[in-house]
Amino acid sequence: MFIPLSKVRTQLKKYYPVSSVQRWRVGTSRNSFLVILFKKTYVLKIYPSSKKLSIQKWISLLQKINSSQEILLHPIHEKVLIFEGFVGFMYPFFVGTHFDKVSFSSLSQKYFTFGKIVGTFDKITSSFLSLVKSNTSLLKTIRDAQRSLPYLSLNYPDLLLLMKQALDIFKQNYDGSLFRTQLIHTDLHFGNVLYSKMTGKYLIIDIDGLESDILVKEISVILSHFITSSSLKNKKILYLLKGYESVFPLTPKEKSCIPLFMISRKVGEVVWMISQYRKNKISKKELDFFLYNISFKQLRVLTSHYEELFVFFKKL
Numbered sequence: 001m002f003i004p005l006s007k008v009r010t011q012l013k014k015y016y017p018v019s020s021v022q023r024w025r026v027g028t029s030r031n032s033f034l035v036i037l038f039k040k041t042y043v044l045k046i047y048p049s050s051k052k053l054s055i056q057k058w059i060s061l062l063q064k065i066n067s068s069q070e071i072l073l074h075p076i077h078e079k080v081l082i083f084e085g086f087v088g089f090m091y092p093f094f095v096g097t098h099f100d101k102v103s104f105s106s107l108s109q110k111y112f113t114f115g116k117i118v119g120t121f122d123k124i125t126s127s128f129l130s131l132v133k134s135n136t137s138l139l140k141t142i143r144d145a146q147r148s149l150p151y152l153s154l155n156y157p158d159l160l161l162l163m164k165q166a167l168d169i170f171k172q173n174y175d176g177s178l179f180r181t182q183l184i185h186t187d188l189h190f191g192n193v194l195y196s197k198m199t200g201k202y203l204i205i206d207i208d209g210l211e212s213d214i215l216v217k218e219i220s221v222i223l224s225h226f227i228t229s230s231s232l233k234n235k236k237i238l239y240l241l242k243g244y245e246s247v248f249p250l251t252p253k254e255k256s257c258i259p260l261f262m263i264s265r266k267v268g269e270v271v272w273m274i275s276q277y278r279k280n281k282i283s284k285k286e287l288d289f290f291l292y293n294i295s296f297k298q299l300r301v302l303t304s305h306y307e308e309l310f311v312f313f314k315k316l
Contacts (some may be wrong), residue, residue, distance in 0.1 A: 005021065035090060046083070076092065100191060102197055115242060117188075118185075119248035126183075129183050133179060135178050145267035163267060185207065255316045256310070
C-alpha cells in the first residue's frame with residue numbers, strides 16, 4: 001500500500017517522539033519505513049486498517065516465538081499501532097547483512113548454515129498449533145496457476161507452454177497424499193534472513209506470510225531457488241536439506257515430494273507476481289524481470305529434470 005511519507009511521519013509522532021522517518025525501499029510490498037527514535041534506528045511496517053486483527057495476532061505470535069529464541073523481528077510494543085487509514089508495528093533495526101551477501105569458507109557450509117536456520121525456526125514453531133495433515137494449500141496453488149493460463153496466453157505466450165508442462169507434471173505425479181502442517185514462515189530464502197558474521201546471530205524478516213501450512217513447503221522454498229540441472233551442483237545444494245534435518249528431520253515421503261513442492265512454489269510465484277502487477281504494486285519491467293530471470297528460469301530446470309530430481313530426493 002502507498003501512504004504519503006508526511007502522513008506516516010505525522011501519525012507516528014502520536015505514539016513516539018521520532019526524530020526522522022524515511023521510506024525504506026525494500027521488498028515488493030513497499031510498506032517499510034526507517035525510523036530514528038532516541039538515536040536508535042527502527043523499522044516501521046504498515047498495512048491496511050482491515051488487517052488490524054491479523055497484525056495484532058502477528059505481534060503476539062512474534063513475541064511468543066522470540067521468547068524461546070530471538071530469531072524473528074521483535075515489535076517494541078504489545079498492541080498494534082493504529083493510525084488514520086492504516087495500522088502497523090515497529091521493531092529494532094538489525095545490524096546484519098542479507099544472507100546472500102555473507103561469505104563462508106565454502107558454499108556447502110553456507111548452505112548448511114542456512115538450512116539449519118530454517119530448521120530451527122520450524123522446530124520452535126512446531127508446538128504452537130495442533131498438528132494436522134492436509135493438501136489444501138497445495139491444491140489451491142495449482143488451481144490458481146491453472147487460472148493464470150489465459151493471462152499468460154495473452155501476455156506471455158512464450159512462457160505459456162512451460163507453465164502447462166509444469167502443471168501436467170504435477171497432475172501426473174501427485175498421488176493425493178496429505179502432509180503434516182504447522183506454523184511456517186512460507187517464504188524463507190536468503191533475502192529474508194539478515195546475518196551477522198561477527199556474532200553468528202541472525203534475524204528472519206518479512207513475516208507477512210506466517211501461517212499454518214504444509215511443513216515441507218518451507219525447505220522447498222530455498223531449494224527451488226538453487227536447484228540446477230547439474231547433479232554435482234545439486235549435491236552441494238543438498239547441504240541446505242542436511243542443515244535443516246540436523247535440527248528438524250523430514251519423513252521419507254516428505255523428501256520424495258520436494259520436487260513437486262518446488263514446482264508448486266514456482267508456479268505460485270508466477271501467480272503472485274502477476275497479481276502484484278495487476279494491482280499496480282510493481283511495474284511491468286519488474287514483472288518481466290521476475291518471470292524471465294527467476295521463476296521461469298528455475299521452472300524450466302524443474303520440468304526438464306523432474307524424473308531425475310524425483311529419484312534424487314527419494315534416495316535421501
